[in-house]
Each structure stands twice: as structure tokens, then as C-alpha cells.
Amino acid sequence: MSYRIIVDSCTDLTQEMRKDEHFCVVPLTLQVGEKSIVDDETFNQRRFLTLVSESPIAPKSSCPSPDAYMEHFKGEEDIYVVTLSGNLSGSFNSAEVAKKLYLEENPHKNIEIFNSCSASVGQTLIALKIQEYAEKGMEFAKIVELVHKFREGMSTKFVLENLDTLRKSGRLTGLKAIISSVLNIKPVMYGTPEGTINKLDQARGIQKALGIMVDSVEKDVKKPEERIFAIAHCNNLERAMYVRDEVLKRVHFKDCIIVSTAGVSTMYAGDGGIIICY
Known part of the structure; x- marks a missing residue:
């Protein structure tokens, strides 16, 4: 069964995951003073840290739009989305809106949005667990059940x-x-x-x-x-x-x-x- 794992850009992927076509990243946007930085493959960590250290204002982030998520819902039969904690960002809510809008036109699509209740490598581990189960050929509903259970046991x-x-x-x-x-x-x-x-x-x-x-x-x-x-x-x-x-x-x-x-x-x-x- 075909599947895709969509993650927001707070997910810190391994090099292997970046090369794997099953994974795709939806970027957040960072704001440091007057400068906007898209958190994609062009992100320059050293430059960003310099900007943050020089700015008297704390950096902020803005979540992806629902449209940014929906662009990746086409194609594969099973869609899994992993987002930054819903208590830290609007990314989860944006993905949920995208799911609702997309299913209105495509009611038979399998889409699950995972609020990681974490960040960074917490999201990475959830994404890897989804792939582990998907590669075993498990059914969509079973994967959703097991991954939610896995998330609850993470630290x-x-x-x-x-x-x-x-x-x-x-x-x-x-x-x-x-x-x-x-x-x-x-x-x-x-x-x-x-x-x-x-x-x-x-x-x-x-x-x-x-x-x-x-x-x-x-x-x-x-x-x-x-x-x-x-x-x-x-x-x-x-x-x-x-x-x-x-x-x-x-x-x-x-x-x-x-x-x-x-x-x-x-x-x-x-x-x-x-x-x-x-």
C-alpha cells in the first residue's frame, strides 16, 4: 500500500530520511526582527544564530497554511502528518483544517494528523515509527492506533x-x-x-x-x-x-x-x- 509521511519543519530528519521519497517537509517561517526566513533546505543555521544574537527581539515562527499541507495530500493512498506540539505552534491546527477541507472533496482518502506533543527528534521518532509499521504492510487504522500509543510513551x-x-x-x-x-x-x-x-x-x-x-x-x-x-x-x-x-x-x-x-x-x-x- 502506498504511503506518504508529511512533517513540518520542526522535525529534524536524518540524512537517510531526507533522501527517502516517502518523507516530505512542510516549512514554517521564522521571523527575526524585520527578516523572514523560510525553514527549508536553504536554512543557514550559523546565519540565523547570528541574527538572533544581534536582535533585541525574540525570534518567532509562523505555521504553514492549510494549502501548504494539502499540496502533499495527492497521490499516495495513506497520508500521515506529524506536527510540532499543538501547544507550541498552530501547525497542528493548520494540518487539521487541511485534512477537513481535503476530505470534503476526497472522502475515501486515508489521512491522519499526529500532534507530536513534542518537537524536533520527538517528531523524528514518530515519523520513523510510522514508516516502520507501513513497511510491514500494516493497515492504516492499525498504524494510527499503534503510533498514538507510541507517542504516549515517548520522553x-x-x-x-x-x-x-x-x-x-x-x-x-x-x-x-x-x-x-x-x-x-x-x-x-x-x-x-x-x-x-x-x-x-x-x-x-x-x-x-x-x-x-x-x-x-x-x-x-x-x-x-x-x-x-x-x-x-x-x-x-x-x-x-x-x-x-x-x-x-x-x-x-x-x-x-x-x-x-x-x-x-x-x-x-x-x-x-x-x-x-x-
Whole structure:
């Protein structure tokens, strides 16, 4: 059975996924001051980070239009869409509108929109799980059921090097940002089941913060031998490899992937940020 997996551009794909014709990406648009940047294959991470650091205003993103999603609904029999958490972006709602409009004219089409309740490599793992089941020849309804169950068991965490974007966006007061900077405090964050962001812990120094995150993986992972451990890094492959090595010393995952953040994930993670999901 033919299938297509559509993801928004907060999904940080592996090189293999980018070459696979089953996957296609619908870009969000990033706004830094007066500059608009389409989060597609032309995205320049280094240039974007420079723009963000120079801007007194926090970067923003705008979601794809329903039409942008509908352009990819033609052709394949089964359509799966994976979006950034609906609590962080309008991308999920836009995809839902696209589905409703498209099914009015094509009522026999199979389309499912997955609110990842995550971001970055959380979306990547959902997309890979869809493909795993589709390649086994499972029926559309069964794949939808199993992928929703898989999503509910995922865990997403991240460590930020720089709190400046949170400060600019008003999510962190100037005083807290200054104190955190002076004391070199790095927050360890996690994604809730509802797709919002909370603080797990904090530490003085990036290595200690990463250590807390690694410890948390060992404590709460279930059936790691059946799971992929995914890491996304923003401009710091060495740090991603450190996290990989420390985790795999303690936990035996089925596989591990490391990817570089594209535009939306770069905006959220900031320079040096590390995102993990399993």
C-alpha cells in the first residue's frame, strides 16, 4: 500500500530520511526582527544564530497554511502528518483544517494528523515509527492506533546553553536571566504529555546539566531495547556525541541517531542546545 509521511519543519530528519521519497517537509517561517526566513533546505543555521544574537527581539515562527499541507495530500493512498506540539505552534491546527477541507472533496482518502506533543527528534521518532509499521504492510487504522500509543510513551528532554531567547520572549524575567548567567546555571527541561514545556532541574555548568539529563534517561526509560535514542544538537556535535556515549554506557537502546537542528528547533534550543527523545 502506498504511503506518504508529511512533517513540518520542526522535525529534524536524518540524512537517510531526507533522501527517502516517502518523507516530505512542510516549512514554517521564522521571523527575526524585520527578516523572514523560510525553514527549508536553504536554512543557514550559523546565519540565523547570528541574527538572533544581534536582535533585541525574540525570534518567532509562523505555521504553514492549510494549502501548504494539502499540496502533499495527492497521490499516495495513506497520508500521515506529524506536527510540532499543538501547544507550541498552530501547525497542528493548520494540518487539521487541511485534512477537513481535503476530505470534503476526497472522502475515501486515508489521512491522519499526529500532534507530536513534542518537537524536533520527538517528531523524528514518530515519523520513523510510522514508516516502520507501513513497511510491514500494516493497515492504516492499525498504524494510527499503534503510533498514538507510541507517542504516549515517548520522553523528550533538553538542556539549554543560552537563556537569552527565553528572556527576550518574556518567559524568563531579566533578573532571573542575569542571575542564571552570572551563576552559570543551565536548566534541564522536559516535555509534558500535553506538549508543554516544564523544568526538570538545573545545574551550575553545562556538563552537570547534561549529567542530570543522562541520569534521568537511565531512571525512567522503559524497554530501551525496543527504542531508538535520538539526539538533536544546535551547532555542537561534540556535545551530542558526549551525551550519546554517556547514555549508551548505561542503557542499551536498539539504536541511536544524532541530527542537527533545522530552523524551528534551532530557534527553541539556541546555540549549543541539546534535545533528546526516546
